């Protein structure tokens with residue numbers, strides 16, 4: 001039987017974010033501090049999972065919420081460098097955020113395929129038959145970055161950022177192929193319903209328990225800290241691939257790329273690195289221009 005506090009660790013929580021394109025709310029004076037990681041390592045293959053529905057729902061929502069937080073930090077860095085090429089610190093932070101997002105794609109997608117179809121995908125299609133990641137509000141300002149549209153992205157100094165973006169595209173393709181081998185997203189199945197609207201963005205936010213309003217930067221950082229702590233507790237207890245119905249539902253590596261090999265053992269390290277480098281880049285700018 002699961003002790004109450006253990007169960008509570010795997011319940012998703014409401015995320016509060018500023019509306020896309022809006023700045024942060026008034027700060028309460030608290031600094032934006034990223035907590036140190038309590039541990040980096042975990043088992044890839046974990047023990048039998050007591051409540052697979054709860055665990056993978058938690059992973060789906062929390063993995064997306066951490067992605068939204070990293071997208072927001074990535075968007076902040078892009079906005080700061082709107083009229084100039086990003087600094088070295090910003091380029092490193094951007095690459096780290098993209099890698100952190102890649103790990104969250106993998107973490108979310110550790111759900112066994114059958115459970116994804118009977119539970120998670122079903123819930124998304126009940127929300128809207130064409131429900132899609134393309135409706136994610138915080139991804140909207142990042143589309144040009146992910147499509148390498150900024151002229152500065154071609155500079156040799158952006159090599160690590162280009163590699164992170166390449167790894168991210170591979171990871172998204174790999175998890176999509178793994179979970180939906182017939183290749184059709186809900187949006188593609190309902191191609192007559194294309195286009196994004198405010199209503200769709202609100203549906204998307206609501207599904208992932210995300211509320212928009214004034215949020216200070218330190219509160220955003222706290223929310224990232226608490227979610228990384230939650231993922232740490234989960235991976236410590238369950239491993240990346242817990243046993244469900246007598247087997248581990250791994251994502252098979254693809255010999256043509258090493259995307260999953262790079263990410264699978266480093267989920268905590270890469271998510272934390274993204275938070276840390278983003279805070280460092282922001283703090284060093286504040287020191288230069290208080």
Ligand code: HEM
Nearest residue numbers: 105108109132133134136139175176179180184185187188
């Ligand atoms: C694990 C969590 C996932 C996240 C965070 C995610 C995120 C996203 C985002 C941000 C986009 C918009 C890209 C753009 O407009 O350039 C997108 C599009 C897309 N995603 Fe995902 N995705 C996830 C899982 C999946 C899965 C499981 C599939 C399987 C079919 C999939 C298939 C697609 C497809 C085909 C598109 C293109 C637009 C569409 O048809 O919806 N994604 N995704």
